[in-house]
Amino acid sequence: MTDLQTVVREIAAEMAARHDRGAVANYIPELARVDAGSFGMVVIDAEGKVHAAGDADTPFSIQSISKVFTLTLALGMVGDRLWRRVGREPSGNPFNSIVQLERECGVPRNPFINAGAIAVTDLILSGHQPREALGEILRFLQFLARDQTIYVDRAVAESEKRTGFRNIALANYMKSFSVIDNPVDFTLGVYFHHCAIAMSCRQLATAGRYLAHAGRNPDSGLSVVSPERARRINALMLTCGHYDGSGEFAYRVGLPGKSGVGGGILAVAPGKASIAVWSPGLDANGNSHLGRVALEMLAKRMGWSIFGTDDA
Ligand code: GLN
Numbered sequence: 142m143t144d145l146q147t148v149v150r151e152i153a154a155e156m157a158a159r160h161d162r163g164a165v166a167n168y169i170p171e172l173a174r175v176d177a178g179s180f181g182m183v184v185i186d187a188e189g190k191v192h193a194a195g196d197a198d199t200p201f202s203i204q205s206i207s208k209v210f211t212l213t214l215a216l217g218m219v220g221d222r223l224w225r226r227v228g229r230e231p232s233g234n235p236f237n238s239i240v241q242l243e244r245e246c247g248v249p250r251n252p253f254i255n256a257g258a259i260a261v262t263d264l265i266l267s268g269h270q271p272r273e274a275l276g277e278i279l280r281f282l283q284f285l286a287r288d289q290t291i292y293v294d295r296a297v298a299e300s301e302k303r304t305g306f307r308n309i310a311l312a313n314y315m316k317s318f319s320v321i322d323n324p325v326d327f328t329l330g331v332y333f334h335h336c337a338i339a340m341s342c343r344q345l346a347t348a349g350r351y352l353a354h355a356g357r358n359p360d361s362g363l364s365v366v367s368p369e370r371a372r373r374i375n376a377l378m379l380t381c382g383h384y385d386g387s388g389e390f391a392y393r394v395g396l397p398g399k400s401g402v403g404g405g406i407l408a409v410a411p412g413k414a415s416i417a418v419w420s421p422g423l424d425a426n427g428n429s430h431l432g433r434v435a436l437e438m439l440a441k442r443m444g445w446s447i448f449g450t451d452d453a
Contacts, residue, residue, distance in 0.1 A: 143443060146192045149184055152438050153194030156180045156420065156431050163422030163430030166402040171300035172202060172421075175404070181419040182435060183342040185350060187412065189360050193343060200339035201419050202297050204401030205236065207278070207335045208258040209382075210348070213366060213374060214281055215252075215261045223264060226320055227257045229377060236384045236402075236427055237307045239314065247318025251381040253399065256311045262335065263321045263328040271327045278335045285348035285358070285365065291340055298337035305333060342405070345417035349407045352378075352397070353415040375409055379447075386426035386433075393437045395446025400428040408436050410445040 157180055167173040181196035215223055232250040234241055242249065242256055249257035266274045275293070283291050301308075312325045312332075321328055340348070350358050356371035357364045366374070378397035383390040390398055396416075398408035404421035406429050416439065420431035444450035 149192040149194045165421045169301045171297045175421045177422045181342040183346040185346045198341045202403035204336045204403040206401040209399045212252045215264045231380045247315045247320045253381045262332045286344040294337045294339045298334045301333045342417040346415045349415040352409045386428045395448045404429040406432040
C-alpha cells in the first residue's frame, strides 16, 4: 500500500528543490511581499489523519479560495435562487475579465470568477451591515476549520481596496444591470476582506473536509450541507475553480480544486481526502504553479483522479 505520509513528504522535498516557481502576484501590492520559496502541503484522509509537510502551518492569503465558502454560505441563505444571479458554466476567460459580462447582460458565468464572487458576496450582505456579513463568513471558516485564530489580514484587504480598480469596475458594471443590490463599496468591502482571510494549509484542509465527505465533517459528524449540495459545489470547483486553467487542471490533476492568487489551492478527493497546498508563485492563469504540480503528483501516486487510475 502507498504510504500517504511518505508521498506527501517526498512531494514537498521535491517542490522545495524546484527552481520553476512561477511569479508571485503583484497586482495586490501586499501579496508581492510574500516569499516565493515557501511551500506547504496538508492532506487529511477519511479517518481524519493529517499528513503535513513543508510550511503547513504558515498562514497565507486565501484570496479566491474564500469563494468556495461564500458560495456554500450563500446557497444556505438563499438556496437555488442564487442561480438567477450567477451562472454555472466555465468562463474560458481570466478571473477578472469584463468582456463576457457585457455580452451576458451583467450575469457572471460562475460563482468563482471575480464578478460571480462579488455577486455572491452581495447576496450574503443583503439585510446585514458589512461588518456582520464579514463576521459571518469569518466565523463560518473558524467553525469549519475548528480554529478560532483564523483572521482577516487587514493590510492585504486595504492593499486590494486601494488598487482593486478592475473589481470596482466589475461591480459597478453589474450594478448597472441590477445584479448587485447593495451599495457597491459595501459589497466590495466585504469581498476584499473575505479574500484577505489568512489560513494555513492545515486549517484550509480541515475546513474543506465537508466537501470530501458528502457534506459532513466526519470528525464531528455535523452536516454542513446536503450530499447533493456538496457534490454540486465539487462539480463547480472542477469546471470553474481554476478559471481558464480549469481544463488543464482537470486534465492533469483530475480533482475538484479551487485556487487563489495567494498561491493556495484547496482540492478534494471525494470520499478520500481534503487537500491544501500552498506555493505563492503563479502561472499565466493566476493559479499556483507548483501547487498544481504537487497535486498532479499526489493524485497520480495515490490513484485519486476522479477519472480513473493509471493502473492497467
Ligand atoms: N482578491 C482577488 C481579486 O479579486 C482574488 C483573485 C484570485 O484569487 N484569483 O482579484
